[in-house]
Amino acid sequence: MADKSSKLNTQAVLAMKGAGYYSARTRGAKNAIDKVRPMLEDALQSLPEQAVLRLADFGAADGGTSQEMWAGLIANLRASGDSRPIEMLYTDLASNDFSTLFRTMQGMQGDTTHAYQNSHENVFVHGCGTGFHQQLMADASLCLGFSATAMHYVSEKPCEIEDHVHMVGATPEERAKFSAQAAADWERILLARASELAPGGRFICLNFGIDEKGRYLGHTGGQSMFDNFTLHWRTLRDAGQITDQEFIRATFAQHYRTVKEFIAPFDNPSSAVRQAGLNLIGVETQLTPCPYNALYQEAGTKMSSAEYAASLIPTTRSWSETVFRTALDSRPEAEIQTLVDAFYSAYEQQVAADPSGHAMDYIHILMAIEKQA
Numbered sequence: 329m330a331d332k333s334s335k336l337n338t339q340a341v342l343a344m345k346g347a348g349y350y351s352a353r354t355r356g357a358k359n360a361i362d363k364v365r366p367m368l369e370d371a372l373q374s375l376p377e378q379a380v381l382r383l384a385d386f387g388a389a390d391g392g393t394s395q396e397m398w399a400g401l402i403a404n405l406r407a408s409g410d411s412r413p414i415e416m417l418y419t420d421l422a423s424n425d426f427s428t429l430f431r432t433m434q435g436m437q438g439d440t441t442h443a444y445q446n447s448h449e450n451v452f453v454h455g456c457g458t459g460f461h462q463q464l465m466a467d468a469s470l471c472l473g474f475s476a477t478a479m480h481y482v483s484e485k486p487c488e489i490e491d492h493v494h495m496v497g498a499t500p501e502e503r504a505k506f507s508a509q510a511a512a513d514w515e516r517i518l519l520a521r522a523s524e525l526a527p528g529g530r531f532i533c534l535n536f537g538i539d540e541k542g543r544y545l546g547h548t549g550g551q552s553m554f555d556n557f558t559l560h561w562r563t564l565r566d567a568g569q570i571t572d573q574e575f576i577r578a579t580f581a582q583h584y585r586t587v588k589e590f591i592a593p594f595d596n597p598s599s600a601v602r603q604a605g606l607n608l609i610g611v612e613t614q615l616t617p618c619p620y621n622a623l624y625q626e627a628g629t630k631m632s633s634a635e636y637a638a639s640l641i642p643t644t645r646s647w648s649e650t651v652f653r654t655a656l657d658s659r660p661e662a663e664i665q666t667l668v669d670a671f672y673s674a675y676e677q678q679v680a681a682d683p684s685g686h687a688m689d690y691i692h693i694l695m696a697i698e699k700q701a
């Protein structure tokens with residue numbers, strides 16, 4: 329049995345794969361960010377009158393997926409005659425690959441088209457390796473905060489999920505624990521942003537969640553990605569290749585909040601979040617189609633199902649592998665590598681055999697939040 333009482337620190341298992349692997353394999357994440365640019369453009373119209381324009385990207389990973397958007401926003405600001413110094417703060421966990429991020433912004437990595445530090449004077453890029461559940465900058469100093477696809481990670485796992493890998497397949501009791509953890513985390517996140525934001529400043533975020541139709545990442549019709557992760561992980565257990573404990577320990581430290589859960593802190597004017605001066609100015613849900621599936625559909629007979637599977641599975645691997653590796657962390661590295669390779673290879677073979685219904689469409693809940701002026 330798993331020890332369900334212990335609080336499990338998740339910091340070590342969250343990091344995305346480094347060296348630019350994350351951005352290269354997550355075109356869907358970039359597409360989702362590019363679609364919310366109008367919400368940020370709108371925020372630029374009413375920025376606080378601070379001497380220094382501080383912007384922040386919370387949970388930015390290697391910065392690659394949001395780089396084009398920030399480059400465009402900064403170019404627009406300068407074109408509008410706003411010459412204030414800009415401080416751009418990228419935050420993520422201490423384990424994040426900040427080196428790639430800094431190299432990317434300075435045009436020292438890959439495609440340099442959007443290396444905005446090279447194109448503008450008075451733009452200063454900083455990094456912060458402290459988690460976003462804490463306040464990360466001085467009171468009332470942030471003009472525009474942004475976060476994409478990051479706040480579904482809970483600060484700690486409230487329990488392991490015994491017969492599934494994700495809260496979407498948890499028992500009602502397990503799910504209630506994740507829900508309570510996510511509610512406490514969301515309040516902490518919002519209160520921290522309330523302190524950081526200057527009056528009139530905005531926080532725009534898009535987070536994985538469950539939409540009005542019950543859809544979520546990789547579960548938008550047809551196959552369910554988290555059920556398939558569970559299926560292949562269970563097969564390794566049933567074949568005696570991993571232990572019962574290793575099976576259970578592969579629990580994603582994530583909670584997909586419903587729209588209701590996201591807006592709960594704003595419902596009541598006497599809530600801590602409202603009292604801290606935050607108001608919700610917009611919420612909507614967004615489906616971003618899986619780019620790999622879109623390519624496969626367009627290619628018709630020019631792409632085989634095996635080629636499609638070989639393009640789809642690496643994108644799931646980019647953000648999920650650390651969970652399965654960590655579950656195996658008492659083993660030598662060579663064994664871990666063999667097991668995770670076998671796991672993803674089995675999933676790839678499943679998709680290659682019958683690709684219908686397999687796609688990683690993104691479901692996001694978008695929110696625009698403003699600090700009272």
Ligand SMILES: C[S@@+](CC[C@H](N)C(=O)[O-])C[C@H]1O[C@@H](n2cnc3c(N)ncnc32)[C@H](O)[C@@H]1O
Pocket residue numbers: 342343344354357358361386387388389390393394419420421424458459460461475476477478479481483647
């Ligand atoms: C799926 S990636 C999203 C990266 C990027 N924002 C995007 O949309 O492509 C999630 C990121 O959130 C970071 N993250 C998770 N928990 C965090 C926390 N408590 N504080 C800061 N970053 C966190 C992870 O390390 C990871 O880089």
